[in-house]
Amino acid sequence: xxxxxxxxxxxxxxxxxxxKARVGETRKRAYEEWELADAKxxxxxxxxxxxxxxxxxxxxMDPDHxxxxxxxxxxxxxxxxxxxxxxxxxxxxxxxxxxxxSSAKVEWDGPLKMxxxxxxxxxxxxxxxxxxxxxxxxVVSQVVTTEIRNLDxxxxxxxxxxxxxxxxxxxxxxxxxGDREDAYMWxxxxxxxxxxxxKEEEQxxxxxxxxxxxxxxxxxxxxLKGPTTRTKYVGRSGSVWYWGMKLGFESMEQxxxxxxxxxxxxxxxxxxxxxxxxxxxxxxxxPGSLEENTDHVHYLVQALVNWSGDAGFPHSMDLxxxxxxxxGDVTRSYGRVTGKRKEGDKAIVTFEVWQENELxxxxxxxxxxxxxxxx
Amino acid sequence: MSTEQASDxxxxxxxxxxxxxxxxxxxxxxxxxxxxxxxIERKRDVEQWELEDMRMTAGRIRxxxxxxxxxxxxxxxxxxxxxSPYGTLIAPPWVMTGIEVTNxxxxxxxxxxxxxxxxxxxxxxxxxxxxxxxxxxxxTEVRKAxxxxxGEAVIQEYINTxxxxxxxxIGTMFTSWHRAERKTxxxxxxxxxxxxxxxxxxxxxxxxxxxxxxxVRRGDKPRFWEDVEVGEELPFVVKGPTSQAQRGxxxxxxxxxxxxxxxxxWSHTNANVFKLFERHPGLPFVNEWGIPEVPVVIxxxxxxxxxxxxxxxxxxxxxxxxxxxxxxxxxxxxDHGFLHKLQIRFPSFNIMGDTTWCYGRxxxxxxxxxxxxxxxxxxxxxxxxxxxxxxxxxxxxxSKADPNKLTFPVE
Numbered sequence: 001x002x003x004x005x006x007x008x009x010x011x012x013x014x015x016x017x018x019x020k021a022r023v024g025e026t027r028k029r030a031y032e033e034w035e036l037a038d039a040k041x042x043x044x045x046x047x048x049x050x051x052x053x054x055x056x057x058x059x060x061m062d063p064d065h066x067x068x069x070x071x072x073x074x075x076x077x078x079x080x081x082x083x084x085x086x087x088x089x090x091x092x093x094x095x096x097x098x099x100x101x102s103s104a105k106v107e108w109d110g111p112l113k114m115x116x117x118x119x120x121x122x123x124x125x126x127x128x129x130x131x132x133x134x135x136x137x138x139v140v141s142q143v144v145t146t147e148i149r150n151l152d153x154x155x156x157x158x159x160x161x162x163x164x165x166x167x168x169x170x171x172x173x174x175x176x177x178g179d180r181e182d183a184y185m186w187x188x189x190x191x192x193x194x195x196x197x198x199k200e201e202e203q204x205x206x207x208x209x210x211x212x213x214x215x216x217x218x219x220x221x222x223x224l225k226g227p228t229t230r231t232k233y234v235g236r237s238g239s240v241w242y243w244g245m246k247l248g249f250e251s252m253e254q255x256x257x258x259x260x261x262x263x264x265x266x267x268x269x270x271x272x273x274x275x276x277x278x279x280x281x282x283x284x285x286x287p288g289s290l291e292e293n294t295d296h297v298h299y300l301v302q303a304l305v306n307w308s309g310d311a312g313f314p315h316s317m318d319l320x321x322x323x324x325x326x327x328g329d330v331t332r333s334y335g336r337v338t339g340k341r342k343e344g345d346k347a348i349v350t351f352e353v354w355q356e357n358e359l360x361x362x363x364x365x366x367x368x369x370x371x372x373x374x375x
Numbered sequence: 376m377s378t379e380q381a382s383d384x385x386x387x388x389x390x391x392x393x394x395x396x397x398x399x400x401x402x403x404x405x406x407x408x409x410x411x412x413x414x415i416e417r418k419r420d421v422e423q424w425e426l427e428d429m430r431m432t433a434g435r436i437r438x439x440x441x442x443x444x445x446x447x448x449x450x451x452x453x454x455x456x457x458x459s460p461y462g463t464l465i466a467p468p469w470v471m472t473g474i475e476v477t478n479x480x481x482x483x484x485x486x487x488x489x490x491x492x493x494x495x496x497x498x499x500x501x502x503x504x505x506x507x508x509x510x511x512x513x514x515t516e517v518r519k520a521x522x523x524x525x526g527e528a529v530i531q532e533y534i535n536t537x538x539x540x541x542x543x544x545i546g547t548m549f550t551s552w553h554r555a556e557r558k559t560x561x562x563x564x565x566x567x568x569x570x571x572x573x574x575x576x577x578x579x580x581x582x583x584x585x586x587x588x589x590x591v592r593r594g595d596k597p598r599f600w601e602d603v604e605v606g607e608e609l610p611f612v613v614k615g616p617t618s619q620a621q622r623g624x625x626x627x628x629x630x631x632x633x634x635x636x637x638x639x640x641w642s643h644t645n646a647n648v649f650k651l652f653e654r655h656p657g658l659p660f661v662n663e664w665g666i667p668e669v670p671v672v673i674x675x676x677x678x679x680x681x682x683x684x685x686x687x688x689x690x691x692x693x694x695x696x697x698x699x700x701x702x703x704x705x706x707x708x709x710d711h712g713f714l715h716k717l718q719i720r721f722p723s724f725n726i727m728g729d730t731t732w733c734y735g736r737x738x739x740x741x742x743x744x745x746x747x748x749x750x751x752x753x754x755x756x757x758x759x760x761x762x763x764x765x766x767x768x769x770x771x772x773x774s775k776a777d778p779n780k781l782t783f784p785v786e
Contacts, residue, residue: 038434186665264728266616
């Protein structure tokens with residue numbers, strides 16, 4: 001029988017040096033002519049993104065509504081550009097480590113429309129050791145910059161993601177959970193209250209909000225998400241199509257540190273420990289599993305576009321994720337207008353934004369900018 | 376929450392109480408209500424734009440093949456496929472299992488457990504790069520049954536027909552399902568030969584790896600009907616050990632790119648899940664942390680199946696075993712052969728963590744209506760030697776008498 005606890009991993013000097021040597025490495029998804037259909041944004045894809053994270057706005061779901069919008073067509077939830085990074089932190093970094101997204105800077109040049117063909121290119125822009133206390137284990141930061149262009153080469157968006165890698169079993173990894181010993185336990189009354197809170201969400205939609213009418217200090221209506229469940233998180237390694245089969249075995253030989261010995265004493269990709277509480281507890285010695293912070297960017301965008309209506313569009317976001325949510329938590333997204341400015345032909349509103357969970361922990365902090373039409 | 380309470384919540388609902396007193400029970404009324412749908416053709420509620428989005432792209436074909444561990448170049452290599460009898464990339468034949476318009480897990484008698492008894496797939500022609508697949512389905516049979524182990528049960532059967540975008544039939548899929556009350560399902564589980572989870576020594580894993588390396592793919596070298604001998608064994612393929620990570624890709628997790636946020640796709644999160652449970656208050660079970668979830672996720676992990684269903688682990692839905700058997704058959708048939716029919720049943724559970732070996736043996740060869748047919752007995756055994764799948768297949772092969780005649784389409 002497999003051991004019940006205690007998966008550990010170590011970031012060696014050699015592994016760190018090899019990781020640092022990759023700074024400047026680029027990866028571009030190249031498509032042959034006959035493959036280009038796979039790079040095109042489909043309506044069904046937009047709907048799926050919208051259902052899972054984006055809030056099912058008519059601008060994403062209803063072509064008739066979208067045709068009358070300033071964009072003239074269905075658009076994708078803006079935060080999907082985070083998913084275009086070409087380096088997989090789970091399989092293509094310091095193998096065997098535990099990773100979280102620590103911060104995200106995102107810029108948009110405009111909406112991603114249905115039918116657009118998007119070609120991403122990622123570059124590893126930095127790798128640095130950021131260990132605070134060596135006795136608590138090493139921590140390494142990797143920053144990846146991804147630019148997404150359409151077929152004619154125009155830049156449509158850019159994401160700079162800072163991934164932090166922790167030694168498994170280290171104090172630094174455990175510290176991500178703060179004082180928490182278990183996932184949050186919900187009562188029936190609380191669940192019913194959340195159901196009622198969801199019904200209060202309002203989307204401005206086609207009613208245009210003008211830059212001229214925005215006042216500093218104005219607050220966004222908050223947006224609720226969660227409680228998250230494993231319905232969402234199990235199987236999120238969907239891009240790795242060979243687990244459990246022949247290529248999976250070959251991978252075990254080539255990269256054994258990527259695997260752990262599961263309840264069958266069989267080898268399974270180590271990130272599968274991180275998806276569900278039972279496994280994180282059993283093998284990680286942790287209180288449970290954590291949410292993915294990329295989802296939190298979607299949630300904040302939803303709060304912003306609920307406020308702005310269809311004519312507004314995110315211009316940039318700069319977010320930090322100082323406290324991690326566990327699977328089973330809720331996230332409430334908030335924002336407050338901090339200023340307005342004009343830059344070229346863009347009329348921009350700036351925000352302080354933040355997110356809180358059911359424990360009133362401020363799990364996300366940062367700033368955002370929206371472009372609005374003017375009168 | 377105690378195990379007993381969690382288990383009770385599974386059947387009684389919690390948080391959003393259902394009002395159907397017959398929820399999860401077999402009654403004459405619920406059986407008759409379901410039977411009233413027999414013979415009615417049902418179409419998947421899919422709009423034209425959705426069909427356009429479902430066209431087989433190179434990426435979709437590649438992911439479908441690789442998710443099952445089938446690296447046949449006829450699915451992956453555009454240049455290779457152009458020189459094959461198909462002239463282009465084709466989708467793995469098991470995409471036909473996606474034509475089910477509905478099945479017993481979604482159709483009638485809510486709250487009852489549904490087990491996939493078996494299927495008969497019949498293929499007429501391949502689904503090619505750029506094609507999409509439409510389907511219709513008919514409920515053909517609803518009958519009460521008694522079994523030695525399960526007490527009262529209901530057998531529920533369907534026939535589905537899949538067509539490509541030109542209206543040509545790709546094939547048909549017959550499915551047979553066993554419905555039972557969840558308490559009865561538990562007694563089935565207890566009456567099964569109970570076993571623990573699979574366990575592997577390092578040597579076991581090396582042996583499995585060695586078996587992977589024994590895979591033989593006929594590929595572009597035609598296998599002629601005349602050269603086949605009755606009694607001949609097909610080269611086996613091995614699959615697994617399965618795991619949460621493998622199931623995540625192998626069974627697709629549900630919903631996928633076509634999640635609509637409506638009942639029936641299982642990608643419900645956030646506000647959508649609350650809407651779903653308001654519409655279907657009997658659907659959710661309450662998880663270990665008091666959160667309502669769709670019951671299908673119980674099958675995503677061994678520990679939840681142990682906790683909520685009293686089973687040794689998470690058993691599969693059966694679909695992957697169809698796919699793997701198709702892999703074994705198409706490896707043997709080569710690019711010039713055509714898998715015409717596969718009848719398969721599932722005599723035993725396949726538990727997460729198991730390894731599956733797919734076997735076949737030729738038991739007859741015949742020539743009928745211009746077709747050169749090879750009949751093959753197929754079966755899957757797990758690491759314990761338990762037969763988890765059994766059935767028969769028909770493969771059409773080219774004949775030396777007319778070597779350039781294609782084995783498809785089958786009219």
